[in-house]
Amino acid sequence: MTTIKDVAKYAEVSVATVSRVLNDRGYASAEARRRVLDAIEKLNYQPNSVARSLYHKTSGMIGLFMPDITNPFFPELARAVEDVALESGYTVVFCNTDEEEAKEKRYFDALKQKYVDGIILTASSQSASDYAQWDMPIVALDRVIGKHIPTVASDNKNGARQATIHLAERGCSFIAHLKGPAGVRPADDRAAGFEEVIEEKGLRSVVVQTNFSIKQAEKETMKLLADHPDIDGIFAASDVTAAGAMQALAQSGRSVPGDVKVIGFDGIPLCNMLVPSLTTVQQSIYQMGEKAAQLLIQQIEHGESESCEHIFPVSLIIRETT
Amino acid sequence: MTTIKDVAKYAEVSVATVSRVLNDRGYASAEARRRVLDAIEKLNYQPNSVARSLYHKTSGMIGLFMPDITNPFFPELARAVEDVALESGYTVVFCNTDEEEAKEKRYFDALKQKYVDGIILTASSQSASDYAQWDMPIVALDRVIGKHIPTVASDNKNGARQATIHLAERGCSFIAHLKGPAGVRPADDRAAGFEEVIEEKGLRSVVVQTNFSIKQAEKETMKLLADHPDIDGIFAASDVTAAGAMQALAQSGRSVPGDVKVIGFDGIPLCNMLVPSLTTVQQSIYQMGEKAAQLLIQQIEHGESESCEHIFPVSLIIRETT
DNA sequence: CTCCGATCTGTAACCGGTTACACACATAGT
DNA sequence: ACTATGTGTGTAACCGGTTACAGATCGGAG
Incomplete structure (x- = not known):
């Protein structure tokens, strides 16, 4: 060389x-x-950028922490981050955390030793204080983790409200909510929005918890249908969960949207692949990733810690399942 | 610090x-x-690992080049690579190439300046010589790019044969193949396998080219059905393509598998989300990613350039669409 | 003609590690 | 007593850049 x-x-x-x-x-x-x-x-x-890094204490790299790229919600987010990073001359280091704080910490230490310039974080831990002491530019993505950390997220609660109202307007009177994992902020927010509308409209409802895997969603839905055969609407906490529910419905001989109406959340490409295609609450996934990357780079380059929340609106996309 | x-x-x-x-x-x-x-x-x-890097000319990072993480075939591959890398103390830098050689080259230059230790490559270019002169440990993943570069891939041709034979055995006599993009090696191999069986069995067939997007697959299938209303089997080059075909079939009032049988390729989680669930040729996606990462790390640490091809067998998974 | 600032350039220290080498000392073998 | 050999340690050079600082040159003002 x-x-x-x-x-x-x-x-x-x-x-x-x-x-x-x-x-x-x-x-x-x-x-x-x-x-x-x-x-x-x-x-x-x-x-040689390593020599440069050594002197400047800067690397031109940003860390991208996500629970699991295999979850179809994340690839588009990752893609957006990478696009913005490339454009600004940054390189993205990719870290699956599996929601484990230990793994997160381990990655963080490794990256810090490499002078990584900042981190985009779909956080695992609840405690914002943990991250605040990381002492590095951070942007929280998809999950709010504290007032003093810039955040990009969707208006989950409002989205859940829209979804629930939509089911009600379509005539559902006994609605089940397949809730996401407890402790995961967006899941909690969506459940809260759901409950609100149920109460306002005085509808019958039932909530069961799932993780975001399709198999478990299917199983839980089967159980749900056995316990409450007269359910006529399902609000799933994610599109994948909705797909699981639809399988259970097909298996139990119910027609969608005839017998039961289904709505998902996220707006991933999967929605259009299902037959019937899935009504969902669409998040601006790519735009969120973009925004997060932009915020981070701004923070890195101009030190502005615009410590605000960027909440993206969501939109109801009505397709065939309602 | x-x-x-x-x-x-x-x-x-x-x-x-x-x-x-x-x-x-x-x-x-x-x-x-x-x-x-x-x-x-x-x-x-x-x-400080930057200082270490400077002296050792080594960084503990590997580059992962993929066309587009948004394509549902890749996340699992990426995940596997990352898991193995983490275990061995490596960090993964993530690069979407969009099949553009220019972007690939640009990333390569950036990574080389950072003393990246090696690269896992789902290549864009055909010309292996381009990569050979990169002078860095490389493993080709999913796409063969040359004898002197270690490669991990599926037995695409054989998989395509199995798929086609399966359709024939299920009674299909006029089979369409939705081929992947020309110039992409696995797509070509699958088309070759298809043609072989068609010829051996003397069946009627038609081949149309698609990219791997669902929308285009749907459109092409609609056209196909208009031109050849008596098609009774479809072999899609990927599961996503198959999903597009199924939409077109639903739209044109044909039942699956009653009127037309459909088989995909890849074995991504999507298959199980579709109703009816999709018969497919399953690749060992995670294992391939794992193997690629292992080969690369071995090459980095022991200099062994085991320049061989690791071809993974595929397996026919019969579900409801056939 | 002198002085001053602007322009131009090179030397050397520095970033934070690694390691060749020289030196000091102990112990053992002859 | 006198090498050898094995231990233990510090100094300084090195990896490949960046930059503070000092010295040189030059044009223009006084």
Whole structure:
């Protein structure tokens, strides 16, 4: 690999001059500049970013912490982050945390040692204080983790309200909510929005907890249908969960939307792949990822810790399941 | 941040001694070792990996190049790579290439400057020579790119044969193949396998090209059904493509598997979410990712360039669409 | 003609580690 | 007593950049 010394020698100047030309800082005569540029060209020189990192305590990398890329909600988010990062010259380090704080901490330590410039975090822990002491630019994505950490998320509660109201308007009178994992903020918010509307409208309801896996959703729905055969609406906490519910419904001989209406949450591509296609509450997934990356980079480059919450509106997309 | 000098001062030894204790190399008296370990503990010292990188020309990072994480085939692959990497102390840098060689090259340059240790590549270019001159440990994943580059892939041709034979055995006599993009190796291999069986059995067939997007698959299938109303079997080059076909079939009033039987390829979780659930050719996705990461790390650490192809068998998973 | 600031350039220190090498000391073998 | 050999330790060079600082040159003002 050619180094700055090689370039200096070839151009017959000092390394300082090469560095100045390279970074366009300080003085350099037209003649020197010409010779340096020529040498760089000739030797096909590319500055070593590790050496740069060492001096600047900066790496041009950002960490992306997500529970599990295998969950279909996350790839689009990751994609958006990566697109923005690339555009701004950053590189994305990819970390599946499996909702485990230990794994998160381990990654954080590793990245800190590499001078990672900042982190986008779909957090596992509830306690914002843990992250506050990380002492690094952070943006929370999808999950609110504290007032003093910039956050990008959807208006989950309102989305849940819209979904529930929609089912009610379509004539459902006994609605089940397949709730997401307890302790995961968006799941709790969606459940809260659901309960609110149920109470306002005085409807019958039942809530069961699931994780976000399709198999479990199917199983829980089967049980639900056995216990409450007269359910006529299901609000699933995610599209994947809704898909599980639909399988259970098909299996138990119920028609959708004839016997039971179903609505999901997220707006992932899956919705359009299902037959019948799934009504859902659409999140602006890509835009959220974009925004999170932009906020982080801004924070890194301008130190602005715009410590605010960016709550994205959601929109009801009515398809065939209602 | 505390540095090795701080530790040395606190422990009243030289930095060399600290380094020796840290890396367990060379001599260090029990007394010195005790003091250093104590100092590390007290000061909560963590060695700076950038400085290490600079000296060793190594970074503990591997690049993962994929066309688009948004394509549901890739997240599981990425997940597997990340799991193995983490276990071996590596960090994964994530790069969506969009099948563009320019983007690939750009990423490669950026990573090389960071002393990335190796790359797992779902290649865009056909020309293996381009990659050979990259002069870095590389493993090709999902797509064969040349004899001298270790490769992990599925037995696509055989899988396509199995799929086609299965359709024939189920009584299909006029089978359409929704082929993947031209120039993408697995797509070509699958098409070849399909053609072989068609010829052997003397069946009627038609092949149309699609990209891997669901919308386009749907559109192409509609056109196909209009041109050839008597098609009774569809072999889709991917599960997503199959989902698109199923939508078109539903839309045109045909029943699956009654009127038309459908088989996909990949074995992504989507298959189980569809109603009816999708028969497919299952790839060992996670295992492939795992193997690729293992091969790469082996190559990095032991220099073994086991330049062979690891072709994973595929298996026919029969579900409701056939 | 002198002085001043602007322009230009190179030397060397620094970022935070690793390690070659020199030196000190102990123990053992002859 | 006199090497050898094995231990233990510190100094300084090195990885490949960046930049503070000092010295040189030059044009223009006084």
